[in-house]
Amino acid sequence: MKELLSGNEAIARGAYESGVTVAAAYPGTPSTEILENFSRYPGVYAEWAPNEKVALEVGIGASLAGARTLVAMKHVGVNVAADPLLTFAYTGVNGGFILVSADDPGMHSSQNEQDNRNYARFAKIPLLEPSDSQEAKEMVELALDISEQFDTPVMLRTTTRVAHSQSLVEIGGPGARELRPYQKDPQKYLMVPAFARLRRAALEERLVRLREYAEQSPFNFIEWRDQSLGVITSGISYQYVREALPQASVLKIGMTNPLPEAVIRRFAAGVKRLVVVEELEPFIQEQVSSMGIAVTGKELIPNSGELDTGILARNFSEAGLLKMPVNAEAEGSTRSKAPAAPGRPPVLCSGCPHRGLFYALKKLKLTVAGDIGCYTLSGLPPLEAMDWCVCMGASIGAAHGVSKANPAMSGHTVAVIGDSTFLHSGITGLLNMVYNNGSGTVIILDNRTTAMTGHQQHPGTGSTLMGTAAPAVDLETLVKALGVKRVKVVNPLDLAKTLAVLREETAAGEPSVVISRCPCVLLTKAAKPAVLVEKDKCIGCKVCLRLGCPSISVKDRKALVDPVSCTGCGLCIQVCQEGALVKGGNGDA
Amino acid sequence: MLKPVDILMVGVGGQGTILASKILAQAALETGYDIKVSEIHGMAQRGGSVVTQVRLGEKVFSPLIPPGGADVVLAFEKLEGLRLMSFLKPDGTIIINEQEIPPVPVLVGAAEYPPGIIEYISSAARNVVAVNALAIAEKCGNVKAANVVLLGVMACRLPFAREVWERALADRVPAKVLEANKAAFAAGYEYE
Numbered sequence A: 001m002k003e004l005l006s007g008n009e010a011i012a013r014g015a016y017e018s019g020v021t022v023a024a025a026y027p028g029t030p031s032t033e034i035l036e037n038f039s040r041y042p043g044v045y046a047e048w049a050p051n052e053k054v055a056l057e058v059g060i061g062a063s064l065a066g067a068r069t070l071v072a073m074k075h076v077g078v079n080v081a082a083d084p085l086l087t088f089a090y091t092g093v094n095g096g097f098i099l100v101s102a103d104d105p106g107m108h109s110s111q112n113e114q115d116n117r118n119y120a121r122f123a124k125i126p127l128l129e130p131s132d133s134q135e136a137k138e139m140v141e142l143a144l145d146i147s148e149q150f151d152t153p154v155m156l157r158t159t160t161r162v163a164h165s166q167s168l169v170e171i172g173g174p175g176a177r178e179l180r181p182y183q184k185d186p187q188k189y190l191m192v193p194a195f196a197r198l199r200r201a202a203l204e205e206r207l208v209r210l211r212e213y214a215e216q217s218p219f220n221f222i223e224w225r226d227q228s229l230g231v232i233t234s235g236i237s238y239q240y241v242r243e244a245l246p247q248a249s250v251l252k253i254g255m256t257n258p259l260p261e262a263v264i265r266r267f268a269a270g271v272k273r274l275v276v277v278e279e280l281e282p283f284i285q286e287q288v289s290s291m292g293i294a295v296t297g298k299e300l301i302p303n304s305g306e307l308d309t310g311i312l313a314r315n316f317s318e319a320g321l322l323k324m325p326v327n328a329e330a331e332g333s334t335r336s337k338a339p340a341a342p343g344r345p346p347v348l349c350s351g352c353p354h355r356g357l358f359y360a361l362k363k364l365k366l367t368v369a370g371d372i373g374c375y376t377l378s379g380l381p382p383l384e385a386m387d388w389c390v391c392m393g394a395s396i397g398a399a400h401g402v403s404k405a406n407p408a409m410s411g412h413t414v415a416v417i418g419d420s421t422f423l424h425s426g427i428t429g430l431l432n433m434v435y436n437n438g439s440g441t442v443i444i445l446d447n448r449t450t451a452m453t454g455h456q457q458h459p460g461t462g463s464t465l466m467g468t469a470a471p472a473v474d475l476e477t478l479v480k481a482l483g484v485k486r487v488k489v490v491n492p493l494d495l496a497k498t499l500a501v502l503r504e505e506t507a508a509g510e511p512s513v514v515i516s517r518c519p520c521v522l523l524t525k526a527a528k529p530a531v532l533v534e535k536d537k538c539i540g541c542k543v544c545l546r547l548g549c550p551s552i553s554v555k556d557r558k559a560l561v562d563p564v565s566c567t568g569c570g571l572c573i574q575v576c577q578e579g580a581l582v583k584g585g586n587g588d589a
Numbered sequence B: 001m002l003k004p005v006d007i008l009m010v011g012v013g014g015q016g017t018i019l020a021s022k023i024l025a026q027a028a029l030e031t032g033y034d035i036k037v038s039e040i041h042g043m044a045q046r047g048g049s050v051v052t053q054v055r056l057g058e059k060v061f062s063p064l065i066p067p068g069g070a071d072v073v074l075a076f077e078k079l080e081g082l083r084l085m086s087f088l089k090p091d092g093t094i095i096i097n098e099q100e101i102p103p104v105p106v107l108v109g110a111a112e113y114p115p116g117i118i119e120y121i122s123s124a125a126r127n128v129v130a131v132n133a134l135a136i137a138e139k140c141g142n143v144k145a146a147n148v149v150l151l152g153v154m155a156c157r158l159p160f161a162r163e164v165w166e167r168a169l170a171d172r173v174p175a176k177v178l179e180a181n182k183a184a185f186a187a188g189y190e191y192e
């Protein structure tokens, strides 16, 4: 039976069918749905870890205990997990271990577009790259087999277009689940220098054997067609090549580390012109080139952003490698008269609690060291209340650095960080600020969820990925234990109180934490009645528009509140100086 | 040999494009097509653009429709239709919902919602079907079924049997709103 599955659903299915019993991850687009789907299969265990490093370490334990194990994360998550990964490559596994890295060329929802294939090479571990959902499922099984056969963690690298595209997948039954027995073996698992040196040598021996294996892998295959042009490709790029260059001979590499050198040489010898088509870095191209083979690639296609059929067709025909039928581009002439289409950027939802906090920060003209989550949107107009954002957890360290470098900025700089992000990697930053006698104000945006990636549970929510109840961390107690003496809790939808607390805390001259607590509006089912406009009182001053709420507009000098989308959060009522915006419902509502 | 069909669905988060693409995919599957569906739905917030690409054929490679390659552009919102009409083939069909959802730059007065979108599209594309899907859905008993009205308008132009569509609809829509959705689908199917 065939089903239409996304790459992520197929990976979850593949794990289930290959007998994986333990999976761990921290959410991150485009990887999140892997664990969400896997956790629904019978008889498996899956968890959200507070960050990717912990997820990987949980995976190491599960593998050592003998279970087939899957760990998933977005590309930047591997940066966080890199430390255990690079030494796990030394110890090797017991139960098969697969790390899914979901890369995001084009940065649909990421802060950078690093090419994580480099991590596989760096760690000297096998790397598989699927090009559709069926391959994604098959490669999970293969990865686990390779992992056990060669005693190594294996990386499966997807990209957004594989992870989030759906295609047909042949569905099989659940796999056999057997725990391999654990055997104490310090020389293999206890990475002190003397033993690590032994494993370092084992790592190289393993790579030699993996190179031989790669030559035989059915996922590295040649499709001979016209031999005047040969294309080496991997992952989603294979699909673009097949569509844009249907005549070209193709070497599709499914296992991209280590590369199958003999296969590549055979292919290169059989074609007149050799081109590598890969997204992002010249990962394959540079290695082929260093084999002494004449090859082009990045000379023809960009090394940033996504590829597609159009880019390949254009660039190959410009290079004289493809005769393209002249397209009916004539349509363009009429299109030039097209009315300009204003953008539709994502915005904080109507009723989002983050809005109140950032409106207050803007009012106080503070420098805001930002972090990543829904709230990062408050850096865009009209709120424009965040100065920078680098990576998860960076806000607190950066704010502390600012105040140490420039005391004049210190009373005016705050760090803002979401609850999930604080638990991911903010705690150590706060500990550092306290320890090093900092004086900053840290605002934890406690909306009781990981909203940005689709509302996952985390250690503060009181429940787990498997749906069981769990202890919820008490943020007040936690930050006090780190040594913060000043801890305040505010409701960000109460503007006057929020402003007062922020004024007081930024003036305090010692570390302080403000917990801005109000659940994400998409979690609260029952909205309050929509705000009403008293037309005769409205003077059309547009002060309410500064909130950037998608429910409010001003037409013909009168405010309008959309009764369908307004959640009645009441922020605009507090912002309007004319009393023109009033609570909806009639008292008893 | 099944004729390849490329369909681009565009709209605003919350308009039900995802349900529409699921029904379409199921109908295509039953008809025997190879299918690829690509969806970019970055963030959790409501209100951003949503673009779904559905490609059908004997064998589909890329999940992405090249610009100028869509046989059908199904626009759930006018401005989104305008934004993505460059994907339409010269002889393709654009089906466009007359609903306007102003984006935040328009709401805050930083940009204008372009007037005359339907007029422009009618002058620039050969096959244009403009539909007031909200009004039709309301008549059928559920405004939320506007997505299914639009699906119906598209369905009668695609090479699948009507019963196949109706089965897919019944599979995908919750029982308690099925009647209204069936009526909405029929109204779309028989539109024009």
Ligand SMILES: Cc1ncc(C[n+]2csc(CCOP(=O)(O)OP(=O)(O)O)c2C)c(N)n1
Pocket: A026, A027, A028, A029, A052, A074, A076, A077, A080, A111, A372, A373, A374, A375, A392, A417, A418, A419, A420, A421, A422, A445, A447, A449, A450, A451, A452, A453
């Ligand atoms: C290392 C890393 N892992 C995951 C992500 C994806 N990601 C970005 S923000 C975020 C969490 C947001 O949750 P929270 O801090 O609670 O803010 P909210 O979205 O709820 O406002 C996640 C998972 C990332 N950018 N970097």
Ligand code: SF4
Pocket: A347, A348, A349, A351, A352, A353, A354, A374, A375, A447, A451, A452, A520, A521, A522, B044, B045, B046
């Ligand atoms: S999903 Fe929640 S946290 Fe994110 S913008 Fe919407 S209301 Fe705010």
Ligand code: SF4
Pocket: A537, A538, A539, A540, A541, A542, A543, A544, A545, A554, A558, A559, A575, A576, A577, A578, A579, A580, A581
């Ligand atoms: S509702 Fe109040 S704030 Fe908004 S335009 Fe009218 S008077 Fe100004």
